[in-house]
Amino acid sequence: MNRLIECVPNFSEGRNAATIxxxxxxxxxxxGAWVLDRTSDADHNRTVITLAGEPEAVAEAALRGAGVAxxxxxxxxxxxxxxxxxxxxxxxxxxxENVSMEECVALARSVGQELWDRFRIPAYFYEAAATRPExxxxxxxxxxxxxxxxxxxxxxxxxxxxxGEPRLHPTAGATAVGAxxxxxxxxxxxxxxxxxxxxxxxxxxxxxxxxxxxxxAIGVELKAxxxxxxxxxxxxxQVTPPHRVFEMVKREAxxxxxxxxxxxxxxxxxxxxxxxxxxxxxxxxNFSPAQILENRLAAATGILPxxxxx
Amino acid sequence: MNRLIECVPNFSEGRNAATIxxxxxxxxxxxGAWVLDRTSDADHNRTVITLAGEPEAVAEAALRGAGVAxxxxxxxxxxxxxxxxxxxxxxxxxxxENVSMEECVALARSVGQELWDRFRIPAYFYEAAATRPExxxxxxxxxxxxxxxxxxxxxxxxxxxxxGEPRLHPTAGATAVGAxxxxxxxxxxxxxxxxxxxxxxxxxxxxxxxxxxxxxAIGVELKAxxxxxxxxxxxxxQVTPPHRVFEMVKREAxxxxxxxxxxxxxxxxxxxxxxxxxxxxxxxxNFSPAQILENRLAAATGILPxxxxx
Numbered sequence: 001m002n003r004l005i006e007c008v009p010n011f012s013e014g015r016n017a018a019t020i021x022x023x024x025x026x027x028x029x030x031x032g033a034w035v036l037d038r039t040s041d042a043d044h045n046r047t048v049i050t051l052a053g054e055p056e057a058v059a060e061a062a063l064r065g066a067g068v069a070x071x072x073x074x075x076x077x078x079x080x081x082x083x084x085x086x087x088x089x090x091x092x093x094x095x096x097e098n099v100s101m102e103e104c105v106a107l108a109r110s111v112g113q114e115l116w117d118r119f120r121i122p123a124y125f126y127e128a129a130a131t132r133p134e135x136x137x138x139x140x141x142x143x144x145x146x147x148x149x150x151x152x153x154x155x156x157x158x159x160x161x162x163x164g165e166p167r168l169h170p171t172a173g174a175t176a177v178g179a180x181x182x183x184x185x186x187x188x189x190x191x192x193x194x195x196x197x198x199x200x201x202x203x204x205x206x207x208x209x210x211x212x213x214x215x216x217a218i219g220v221e222l223k224a225x226x227x228x229x230x231x232x233x234x235x236x237x238q239v240t241p242p243h244r245v246f247e248m249v250k251r252e253a254x255x256x257x258x259x260x261x262x263x264x265x266x267x268x269x270x271x272x273x274x275x276x277x278x279x280x281x282x283x284x285x286n287f288s289p290a291q292i293l294e295n296r297l298a299a300a301t302g303i304l305p306x307x308x309x310x
Numbered sequence: 311m312n313r314l315i316e317c318v319p320n321f322s323e324g325r326n327a328a329t330i331x332x333x334x335x336x337x338x339x340x341x342g343a344w345v346l347d348r349t350s351d352a353d354h355n356r357t358v359i360t361l362a363g364e365p366e367a368v369a370e371a372a373l374r375g376a377g378v379a380x381x382x383x384x385x386x387x388x389x390x391x392x393x394x395x396x397x398x399x400x401x402x403x404x405x406x407e408n409v410s411m412e413e414c415v416a417l418a419r420s421v422g423q424e425l426w427d428r429f430r431i432p433a434y435f436y437e438a439a440a441t442r443p444e445x446x447x448x449x450x451x452x453x454x455x456x457x458x459x460x461x462x463x464x465x466x467x468x469x470x471x472x473x474g475e476p477r478l479h480p481t482a483g484a485t486a487v488g489a490x491x492x493x494x495x496x497x498x499x500x501x502x503x504x505x506x507x508x509x510x511x512x513x514x515x516x517x518x519x520x521x522x523x524x525x526x527a528i529g530v531e532l533k534a535x536x537x538x539x540x541x542x543x544x545x546x547x548q549v550t551p552p553h554r555v556f557e558m559v560k561r562e563a564x565x566x567x568x569x570x571x572x573x574x575x576x577x578x579x580x581x582x583x584x585x586x587x588x589x590x591x592x593x594x595x596n597f598s599p600a601q602i603l604e605n606r607l608a609a610a611t612g613i614l615p616x617x618x619x620x
Contacts (some may be wrong), residue, residue: 006603034610036603061404096607182603185572246592262595268603271581278584281591282556293316293346293492293578297362297406300344 004097006182007051007058008267009124010089011069011157012078019072020047026068032057039266043222046089048185048267055099059111062091063118070119075146076111081220082231083142085149086121086173090138093129093179100121104179105129112177121172122153123163127180132161138176139208139216146173155243158235163221184234184273185266186242188249192258198228201252205230205245212248214239226260238268243277311488314407315414316492317361317368318577321379322388323348329382330357336378342367342565349576353532354541355390356399358577365409369421372401373428380429380482385456391530392541393452395459396431396483400448402463405490414489422473422487431482432463432474437490441472448486449518449526456483467546494544494583495576496552502568505531508538511562515540515555522558524549537571547580553587603616 009027013019020040028035033053034139040047049065051058066088073087091111095106105128112123130136144152150173152159153166160166161174168174190198198219205211216235220229230249234240250260272289279287289295319337323329330350338345342364359375361368376398383397389574401421403414415438421598422433440446454462460483462469470476471484480485500508508529513519516527524546530539540559544550552573559568582599589597599605 004607011384022466036606036610037601050603050606112477122465238546243588246312248353262593264595265597265601268601268606271585271602274588274602275581277592278553278587282552282587283570283572285574287575291347291578292581292584293360294581296346296360297314300346301363 001098003054003092004052005055005058005099005107006096007062007091008094008183009049009051009062009065009082009091011047011049011065011073012045012075012080012084012087012089013069013073014045014047014080015042020063020128021258022032022068022072024268026048026064027051027061030057030061030064033061035061037268041082041266043220043224044082045078046082046084049050050267052096055103055107058061059093059107062284063111063114066091066121067119070121070169071178074171075173076171078146078200081222083139083145083218085124085142085146086169086175087171088115088121088175090126090142090176090178092127092177092183095179101128101179109180112175115175116164119169120164121169122161122166122174124174124176125162126176126178129177129179133160138178139198141176149174181236182202182270184237184242184269186232186234186245186263187266188230188232188246188263189222189225190228190230190253190258191259191261192228192256193221193226195219195228197253197256198230200256201230201249202232204252205248206231212240212245215245237273237276241273241276241280242269243280311408313364313409314362315368315409315417316404316406317372317401318404318493319359319372319375319401320394321357321359321375321383322355322385322390322394322397323379323383324355324467325352326355332378332382333357333375334359335421336374337361340367340371340374342608343371347578351392351576352534353390353530354392354395355388356392359491359578362406365403365413365417366545369417373421373424375486376401376425376431377429380431380479385483386481388456391532393449393455393528394483395452395456396479396485397481398425398431398485400436400488402437402487402493403448404492405489411438411489418487418489422485425473425485429479431479431483432471432475432476432484434484435472435485435488437488438564439487439489439601445472448488451486459484466477487512492580493498494547494552494579496542496544496555496573497576498539498540498542498573499532499535499571500538500563500568501570501571502538502566503531503536505529505538507563507566507568508540510566511540511559512542514562515542515558522550522555525555533570547583547586551583551586551590552579553590562583
């Protein structure tokens, strides 16, 4: 019986290839843990790594990545459009197979302790791993970002980390360690450079201001391309799937005389989300995953759904 | 090493539940063969069964189904909007894993011989199993349907079956046995009862009249619902995927002041076709199956992509 989790550490470096390679190398080659994906963005100045495998091996991989990040990334010199508090900004653990959310919470807690013990990086626990209600939302933990949090912890005990000294690591900042369900990081690019439009659209779609449930969104500017982007997290794609968000962003953009140029998945997307999108867009009546050949094959025969012939 | 084929026999009965149950029962319980799906339509008066498993077991299942169909279905009393020549109208074999198209051709040929030896049903070979170029296309084999073919074989040697006497089985007709790639049977329902509009749209999209490649289409009337339908076969969804056909049908329908009510998959759809549709409709930039978590997991770890937690 395989025990399988996903872990998606986000590092505050999306431009320097040598640093990103070093992060990946540090997390590679650990028996039982695999680096499934790396996605970097220069404007966000951020790299999202997708790890998967056995819980303990994956946790060790994330910790080794954080160790290298602390050496190579200096938050006092970091700029980027995505909110962040540390060189290793977040480390979320996600149950996949034969692992409970409670076990992922325990793993997050132990990784938070290790971050402090090994690297003197303070840790905040968020989502299912949060130690208090106001830290369930990552936005609250990250309020003020590295620069603001660095000051806040010295004056406000309410902002103190869960593990470690209140004072942040001078260059690596702090890390938010969490346990949560699968999340889809999904960005939609507009054909305008006006970031205020992306911000208006983000406000219209996100849950915190009355939009769609399980949606987080901000408007950011991609200077390299001269375009604005709605940067989205879908925290439960079975509640709000990507295609519904995409349609709403298209409609909202029209109000401002804008159009969607393209969208992109950061990291990986669960297959089910695509199946839902296809069923919706093809107007398939009563579509269900049971209509997919490979699903039915696997269910009926127990035979591995190997890739079908081209 | 699993040897795996798909077989999708089509039977000329879509209304009588007892007959359909008897067909499914005849094909069930054979070691190494599985009934994955059954889809019946009353207007088409046709049932599509999806079998999969080891080649010999699947062939035996299809033959047993044909035997029961010959007993229970009388083509002299059959009506339906879908073209057909026999009680068991078609038996196509599809290579899935570790089976070549040539092996599926050989299987089709032996099943054709068995249809004659066991049940005195003449067989025509089509697609990759065709014995002459003009029989590659199933439409040519089925020209005139049961009623026309029954007469034609008596006068025109060019219409004689590949196996068996020219004279058709008096009630079971003849069966077209083929070998081919995965096919998607895909119907799009319009909000009009005017079948001539569905026919015009079918002409616009199908390859034979200059439309999209690898598309077959006819317009039919669904009397039960009082609506017209474009009934489509996609013979190579990697050339023309369902979402492209769907968009074209939508545009063509607009020309007639019509709209698409819904679409439906008959039988099963390969996962890759849905992934292509989702990538297209979400405007995902450079989307590839490598961005799907389960695919990456399976490739990296060799671990079965079991269903992910809800």
